[in-house]
Amino acid sequence: MNSIYAVLIDGTIYASWLFLVAAGLTVIYGVMRILNMAHGSFYAIGAYAAASMVGWYFNGDGAALPVWGSYLMLVVCALAAGLVVGLVIERGLLRLMYGRDEILMVIITYALLLILEDGMKMVWGVDPYMAYQPYAAMGRSVLGGLKVSNYDLALIVVSLVVGGGLWAWLERTNTGKVLRAVIHDREVAMAMGVNVALMFTLTFVLGTTLGALAGALTAPAISVAPGLGVEVIVLAFAVVVVGGLGSIEGAAAGALLVGLARAAAVHYAPELELFVIYGVMSLVLAVRPQGLFGRTLVRKI
Structure with a gap:
């Protein structure tokens, strides 16, 4: 029973990060x-920005500042990085490519991933960054006989808030309803007077900010080093493919399924840890090719 409880705790924590x-x-x-193949780079940019600023906060001129300020700094770094990078890329590059074939967009964003990876090495170098202070400052709690980091538990709360906020925004606000109209039929929405270009900018900046936020919140728990974005994008694709591309509910369900499967493998069959994520993806796609919550797209003629 203790091992099953550990799987549930570890799987939920990992799922919150995946989401x-x-x-x-x-x-x-x-x-x-x-x-967007470059999404992993947005995650890495958020992690690097947060790690470098937290390092300054505790070791530089801000050494005497309170610990709670470092948590605020994590969020501020993510918002700033996501906003700036998202606007520059969407306005400077992607808006010139709208309407092109989806495969071409994959190639373009993959090239962007490579450019951003080298750009981060030029800015931050190749040495790893450590920002462990916010993680350690929260301490640990005992749940059912297991010691769990309070920072990891807070990450679960943040993922619930983000998921609930996205759902409420899409389902309960006028902007969200307009965005859903663009999702269902871009041409009709444009004909009804919707500023689709503005919706695209808003969406891309929101996506980059979420990616940067994930990186910033993860930075205190890991070593931020080159190649971080490449590792993350593979896992992110596995989650969204399992849940269904374009579905917030699917991303949550996919993250939970993958997280629990990985935790079970770590505890019961460690040699399968790397395989189990893609095993879950293969099983789901074999039964439901569009993912758990994915919608079958109607082809327009």
């Missing part, structure tokens, strides 16, 4: 139909 990583990716695809 934060995948949410921005699925939002961008749902509205813009762009399978």
